[in-house]
Amino acid sequence: MPHPFRSPAELSEGLGSVGYLADDALSMAAYLALGLNRPLLLEGANGVGKTEIAKALADLLGRDLVRLQCYEGIDASQALYDWHYARQLIDVRARESTGSADVFTRDYLLSRPLLTALEAGDRAVLLIDEIDRADDEFEAFLLELLSDFAVTIPEIGRIAASSPPLVVLTSNRTRDLHSALRRRCLYHWVGHPDAEREFQILRVRAPHIPAVLAKQVADAVQRIRALTLGSPPGVGEAIDWAGALQMVGAATLSPADAVATLSALVKDIDDQQRVAEIVDDLVPRAS
Ligand SMILES: Nc1ncnc2c1ncn2[C@@H]1O[C@H](COP(=O)(O)OP(=O)(O)O)[C@@H](O)[C@H]1O
Ligand SMILES: [Mg+2]
Structure with a gap:
């Protein structure tokens, strides 16, 4: 299949049109994954847009997202398939008289996401989300699928994708992934956006927030992330916070409103206290 995009820039523009703002390196990684038919492994902190880009790619490519x-x-x-036991049982009983009852055929398979994606091939984007939550054995199980886009079902044989789906794996890095898995993928580390990109994301995702407030929120969130908190706020929290500030009637960011709405931004008591201590620094001083 020819590459659906002429350049990483064109891919990036496309993502922008469906509300996802990718930086150059991420656009390039996604562009290469599509062109090379390789899974894309995205690692990064919570809330940096790893899951969202898989959704955006599916949207942009007009493919089904299989998650x-x-x-x-x-x-x-x-993850892959199960047998439709009830159906097998009924049919075995029904055919007892005739004697022929092969109930280990495709008709009796229940598709789980991985099988659904293999059978859909390039009509699907397969999102394997938060692979770091699964065990080592599951990671090993994925290896055949990720290198051959095929699986072997003992009773049936090999089921291969007629054309590879685009596969996006994400990890929040709560544990290390095996090098065998990494080697099969293209790897990209997704960092928090800088203030300018986060401002743009706020404009796209929360267009009802006035630009002045969005700018102040984006700047304040940068400073909060620099505090080395236990759980630094993600982009989703920044969007929620801007919404919360608007809800309490803030036209611009004030220390009192910032503290009052912290529940939307910082989800840990120690982290909240750290932010409250420096809240005066979050607001631009009148000059
Ligand atoms: N680059 C981006 N462009 C647009 N929205 C983004 C971007 N990054 C994050 N977001 C927003 O932040 C939210 C959280 O992102 P998500 O993909 O769930 O994070 P992760 O999977 O990395 O934990 C998304 O729902 C989306 O609204
Ligand atoms: Mg996610």
């Missing part, structure tokens, strides 16, 4: 949310203990029967 696999990982968690501790996830295994093949939740």
